[in-house]
Amino acid sequence: MTSLPDETALSDEEIDVTPTRALFVEMLTRDIQLDRAVLDLVDNSIDGAKRLRPGNDSSFDGLEISIVLNDQKFEIRDNCGGIGIETARKYAFRFGRAKGMQATPGSVGQFGVGMKRALFKFGHRFEVKSSTTFDSFNLEVDVDAWEQEPGPWRFAFSSSETNVTRPEEDTGTHITVSPLRNDARAQFSSLTFRNMLGRQIEAAQQQYIDRGLRIIFDGKTLLATPWKLIRGQGIEPSYQESVIPTEGGEIKRRIYAGLGPSSPQEAGWYVFCNGRMILTADQSRTTGWERDTSDEGVTMPKFHGQFARFRGYVFLDAVDSSLLPWNTTKTGVDTDTDAWRNTYAEMQRAMRPVIDFLNKLAAENDRPQTDRPFTEAVSKSSLLAIRSLTRVGPFVNPQPPAGPKPVPWTSIQFSRPKPQVDELKKFYDASSNSDLGGILFDEAFKKSVSS
Known part of the structure; x- marks a missing residue:
């Protein structure tokens, strides 16, 4: 690693406000959990896949991400195009999104901190090997030693190669972190943590797994489980498409709302930004579950078991990912943005008819089995993957049969x-x-x- 002088020219009127490297590393890694840091590295590999196969519906068949973690090391390897030397020198290892960097259209690694934050959080030393079709490099960093070095903040390649010709299938990035910090070593060796993390990655990257991307975690291939809603017997999910104009470009939005299997744990709203799930089965005020009346006059209840069949899916996609209303850890939405406020209002409008129907469904529990038309309709309907839904319109529920009002029982x-x-x-x-x-x-x- 390059060692540089620790003195820079300061005039008598200037003050040195450069943060120490150790303080910067501590601050950078403090506010992210280990599981989210792993997800950030998976996001970076997916951005590589998007550069190789641009387009919202491009197949990722043949592309693969493999993750291994234990008490000795963390390792992630992909064949998703690699990082070029010029990109590594000027952009990839910068702390933050460098001015002039050409962003990956529809990227999920938007803020320019994910990889560095994860590597610093995991361990005391890391190695990054990457190969593209035209060059390659190897970077080894002793974090503890780097924190103590004076001078400009720089890394140095251990080796590099340019002007080569390499087939696309031999490209990719390989990252190893070892030895691990105490927290990472304890968590990565825990079977409970690894099982939880595997489920998180599988859920967060469903769209890309469904498009053919293979993710191998802890020796197991993660599976795609398509998001589904109930349809048939007079029941039609709500589906709407729209575009949100912003100063920097446009956000394409799709909102689905309807019914799913009865499960209090899985009910709620699911929110995706550029294909990355950032909210899972959300039942909080963030997605409209509250007792207040909105500006549009829509009143929503707090979530309870009666709404265990509710499912809502929001997909927000933008070429420039900085336009999307997500936070830096991709664990929630920025509720102060115009894009989210606009989306929130649409979610409530889509949600209210579903809640009304679920209230009617619950009311049938006090009636004899032979007089439950809504319950019967739900039981005879089918689950359909939302990608197969083409009808644009509001939620539709079956109408009660015509005829005399049933005699109440006691x-x-x-x-x-x-x-x-x-x-x-x-x-x-x-x-x-x-x-x-x-x-x-x-x-x-x-x-x-x-x-």
């Missing part, structure tokens, strides 16, 4: 000596006390009222 409870009850059950061949009560009521009604 229950009758009383107690009698058990031997007498058992004798009557035997006499009338009743299967239960409830069955006996029904037989006796019908007999008494026929004799005393309807005769």
Whole structure:
């Protein structure tokens, strides 16, 4: 690594405000959890895949990301095009998005801190090897030593190669971090943590796995589970497409709302920015679950078990990812942006009819099994992947059958000596006390009222 002088020319009127490297590393890594740091590195590999295969619907067949972590090391390897030497020198290892850097259209690694923050957080030493179709480099950094070095903040290649010709299938990036910091070593060696992280990666990158990208985590290939909504028997999910204009460009938006299997843990809103899921089954005020009335006059309840079938999906896509309303750790939305406020209002409008139907569905629980048309419609409908939904319009629910209003039912409870009850059950061949009560009521009604 290059060692440089620790003195720079300062005039008598100037003050040196350069932060120490150790302080910068601590501040950079403090506000991100280990699982999110791993996801950032996966995002970087996916951006490489997007550069190789541009287009929102391009196939990622043949592209692969492999992640290994344990108490000894963290390792991620991909064959997604690699990082060129010029990009590495001027942009990839800069702290923040450098001015003049050409962003990957529709990228998910937007802020320019993800890779560095993850590498510093994981361990005391890291190595980055990368190969493109025309060059390659190897970078090794001892973080503890680098923190103590004076002078400009720079890394130096251990080796590099230019003017080569390499087939695309042999390109990619290989990152290894070892030895690990104590927190990373403890978490990465935990089976519970690894299982949780595998589920997070699988959920966050569903769209790309579905497009053919293979992600191998801890030796297992992660699977795509298409997002689905109930359709049929008079039930139609809500679906709308729109464009949000901004000063820097436009955001394409798709919103789906409808019903899914009854699951309080999976109910809520799912929000994606450029294909990366940033909110999962959200049931908070952020996505409209509240008792207040919105500016548009739409009142929403707080989430509870009655809404366990609600599912909503929001997809926000922009060529310039800085236009999207997400935070730097991709764990939530920036609720102060015009883009999110506009989207929030549309989500509430899509959500209200679904909530109204779920209230009607719950009300049927107090009615006899033979008089539950909404429940029957839901049970006979089918789950359809949202990518297959083409109908644009609001949520539609089945209408109750025409005819006279059903007679309300009630229950009758009383107690009698058990031997007498058992004798009557035997006499009338009743299967239960409830069955006996029904037989006796019908007999008494026929004799005393309807005769």
